[in-house]
Amino acid sequence: MRTPTHSLRLDAVLVQAVIAGALSFAHLHDLAAAAGQDGWKAWAYPISVDLLLVAVWRRLRTDGPSRLAWCWFLIALVASLGANIATAGLLDLSDVPAWLRILVAGWPALAFLGGTLLAHTPADHAPAPQASATPDPDPAPEVEREPEPVSEPDPTPAAVPAPEETPALPVADPALVSPPAVPVPAALVDHARKVAADHQERTGARIDTDTLRARLGVPPHLADAIAAQLA
Incomplete structure (x- = not known):
């Protein structure tokens, strides 16, 4: 019986993953032990x-790519890859530098912070674009309506009623309307008499109202009242 090719590929991937995980686990353990983390602590660092x-x-699988996930992925990758490179003979594990001891000692707090942020920070999802309004593929057919018959206008024009005449308002006769009496000082009347007498001596005619008003310098209604008293 022939084994399917897909199963062979899957088994090979699993074997490769186990080998890579075991080697990386061992390198992280050796580096942590060389940095002063002995006993169970050295085994806890690879985990x-x-x-x-x-x-x-x-x-990344549940919420999709994000800056937070990629940032902590690079941090974990540098920690794993750095341990692999450091244990390849480039670093004297019997004399680990102080900065590396500080990084190894501070890793638990850094890993706890990353795990907390990844577990409790909501993902920033971009708002989905609104679906564009598409026209109805099957519009309802328009029903043709028969034209309504147009009624012919009546050739005889309708009689337009004559406009009602507005009765005229009664107009008062100006001859019957007497002007209101204007009080005239007696001194002004005496002065007007002198002016009228002087005008009659020089011209031989009685003074008119316009000339009297001009000589006295009074308004027209007051000149009329003075002229009425001189008559």
């Missing part, structure tokens, strides 16, 4: 790095 990678992978 911490791998768990952070698993948390990043789960965040």
Whole structure:
């Protein structure tokens, strides 16, 4: 019986993953032990790095790519890849520098912070674009309406009623309307008499109202009242 090719590929991937995980786990353990983390603590460091990678992978799988997930993925990758390179003979594990001891000692707090942010920070999803309004593919057919018959206008024009005449308002006769009496000072009347007498001596005619008004310098209604008293 022939084994399917897909099963062979899957088994090969799993074997490769087990080998890579075991080697990376051992390198992280050796580096942590060389940095002063002995006993069970040296075994806890590889687990911490791998768990952070698993948390990043789960965040990328469920919520999609994000800056937070990629940032912590690079941090975990540098920790794992750095341990592999450091244990390849480029670093004297019997004399680990102080800065590396500080990084190894501070890794648990950094890994805890990354796991907390990945677990409790909501993902920033871009708003989905609104669906464009598409026309109805099957519009309802228009029903043709028969034209309504147009009624012919009546040739005889309708009689337009004559406008009603507005009765005229009664107009008062100006001859019957007496002007209101204007009080005239007696001194002004005496002065007007002198002016009228002087005018009659010089011209031989009686003074008219306009000339009297001009000589006295009074308004027209007051000149009329003075002229009425001189008559």
